[in-house]
Amino acid sequence: MQITKYISVAVAVSYAGLIFYLSSLQSPPNPVTPELLIKLHKMLVEMGIEFIAYPFYIFYRHPDKLAHMLLYMGFGFTLNPAIRSTINKHPEALTIVFGTLYGASDEFHQSFVPHRSSTVSDLFADFVGLLISQIVIIGMVKVIKLKNRRKVVQ
Template sequence: MKKLNGWVFAIIILGGIFYLSSIPGLRVLPILKQLNTILLRFDVYFIRIAELIAEHLPVNMNELNPIRTVSYDFYAYARANPVILEFLLRKIAHVFVFFSLTIALFFLINQYTKKNYTALLLSFVSATAMAALDEFRQSFTDGRVSSLIDVGIDFIGISLATLLIIFSILITKKTEKQKPPA
């Protein structure tokens, strides 16, 4: 059953990548507008949760003035130039999706190899190859372009996932060594 779950997650992520990169001229902002209309229905709940969190934060609100200034300036710029939001959201999505793909591939491959570093290396190489192949495939879709920069951004997500997995492996080994023998 575990092996099936690993395959399901990997296939869902790969299918999502394939589907989204096959949409000609895909734009993020119209999708976000649709999501926003759905989320506005839950606005009361979000406000209440934010108020509960704010009650428990020991922060002097005056300390946030520099952050507020930068964020207001960015919002003003983004309103005048929505293309920057489109660009940032696309690149964040690249990082997130390939981060998730690398972790899913690691769990899938690790079930078959049982060697953490072998699974890590194979998931790293596989995710990097998939990033390059996906960008190449996009060159055949109308309104889309293939970009080595996007492969580099995908590689950031792959690298972050790899570092997280290495950190997890090291922490797990350290705690296993500290356990007293039963």
């Protein structure tokens, strides 16, 4: 069990290092292509579910926000087990707090990189990514607990 703690912490620190590296680049790669977002937005509008299509339009206009959100969603998935194995109190809340603080320090770091900027909207996208990851984790934990209860009843 002790080795799992070290592995989860190493994975979270490595992921934080990846974020730092990407923030150090003057023009980081953006894995999200606007064409894909345009097609997805158009498909959802044609299906008559514009309310779901709206975020894709925002991400089409600002693809870097989607990249921030996805990157920090991944960070939330790696940071949570590290916090759970070391602190073990309120891991979801602490993941959001520590992850957002890291995002703020990352934005500060970016302010020193040529051709990069530090914005509150990037930090908000980081926060949203962390929040989504923790909502998914909480949901998964509840499903597993429910599944285990059903096994005991049978």
